Amino acid sequence: MEVIATAIPDLLLFKPKVFGDERGFFLETFRESWFSERDIPVKFVQDNHSSSSRGVLRGLHYQIHNPQGKLVRVTAGEVYDVAVDLRKSSPTFGKSVGVYLSAENKHIFWVPPGFAHGFLVLSERAEFNYKCTEYYAPEHERSLLWNDPALKIEWPMGDINQPTLSAKDQNALPLTQAEIFE
Template identity: 55%
Template sequence: MKVRETALPGVLILEPRVFGDSRGFFIETFQTERYAALGITQPFVQDNHSRSARGVLRGLHFQRSRPQGKLVRVSRGCVFDVVLDINPDSPTCGQHASAILSDDNHLQMWVPPGYAHGFCVLSEIADFEYKCTDYYQPQDEGGVLWNDPALAIDWPVSEPKLSDKDRQNPTLQTLLEGSQS
């Protein structure tokens, strides 16, 4: 497996080996020992699968008191995937890492606990799958406004399809100011 570090501590872009021939392909999407060697040692407790149409943007999401690590990938289609550092004590707070994840490139992104995460769909349909290191707690969920100008994320969509909740997320500065009070 090829591994690329990003500018954010612990955030990795992973390229698993793909074994293909005229019949199709085989890919190992997770193997405990191999991923532990990369520092991904937390146990995964939940697998999620979402399907979204072109232009849908989900995020930027995180959990406040029980942060989830996420190993994300796309099994069908193509997305622009973003990880945002929201830790006010981090030297990279407010910075992000991004990658195109698709069923063609088979890339995965490791999002350690404590980061915000989001993606937008570039293909007609995308199936987005991810393993989580903690259980989803709806009352614990937080978010950052996807188009916060201070973040300078170059989203490849100008008018995404958003949930009402994501439309109302605060800017990172507002979020951080609220957590200090």
């Protein structure tokens, strides 16, 4: 397994070893030692799976209480995945990292607690899987405005004129108005 550096050191991109032959392939999608070797305590309590069509943008979501760490990957299709640092005390507060996750590259992205997270579906359909360190708590969920100019996220829209958003994401707040972490 290879760890690919990102511009924000707390965000880790894992490139697992894939063992393949004429029968198919095998890879590890989680190993506790990936985290313990980096002094990152993790305990996953919930796995989620979503399916979305091209142009769907989910996010940027976070839980202000019981913040979730997320280990995310794509098992079908391709997405552009983004994490935004919402930790006020962090030197990278307000900064983001975007990575391409696909069934083809099999990369796995670690988004720790204290970050907003979202993704844009680039393929006709995408299957998105993620492990969470806290249970989903809708009363604590918040949405950060996906296209807030202050975030400077360069979403690879291509020929997607306008992403498909949930009502919650249409009413998301810009960084200057969002609840953040200390």
